[in-house]
Amino acid sequence: MFPTQAPPQIALQVKRTFAAPRERVFRAWTDSRELAVWFAPAPDFTIVIPELDLKVGGVCRVEMHHKSGAVHRLSSIYRVVDPPRRLAFTWRWEPEATSVETLVTVEFHDLGKSTEIILTHERFASQEDKEKHNHGWVGCFDQLGKFLV
Secondary structure, X not given: OOOOOOOXXXXXXEEXXXXXXXXXHHHHHHOHHHHHHHOOOOOOEEEEEEEEOOOOOOEEEEEEEEOOOOEEEEEEEEEEEEOOOEEEEEEEEEOXXXXXXXXXXXXXXXXXXXXXXXXXEEOOOXXXXXHHHHHHHXXXXXXXXXXXX
């Protein structure tokens, strides 16, 4: 009998530099009022943050309300909270029973007056899911860049 090989890890990585100090960029990710302003792939969304408990094991829930009326709900559990260097959290769309829990890690690199973010999102079930999320993260980073100006 031959050992079975684990499927290859499907992950994406997005890097972007923002013209703001690391503490400011970290706060945009961890303050519910600030997160609600920019955390969407396009300006066509209104964001509601019903819960954000910033601690290891704490829950963050996000509702993305599209202007068409569609609502996308996301639930996360913080795995790493290391201000202002790193966040890691699970990611699951709700109420989709088939939704796979993935993992997001965000690193905040201090460049003085600017901050480089390296976001790694892993454990995708398919290449298609990876591409959809890559598009979403690029849009979120665009919104974050506008917010931080």
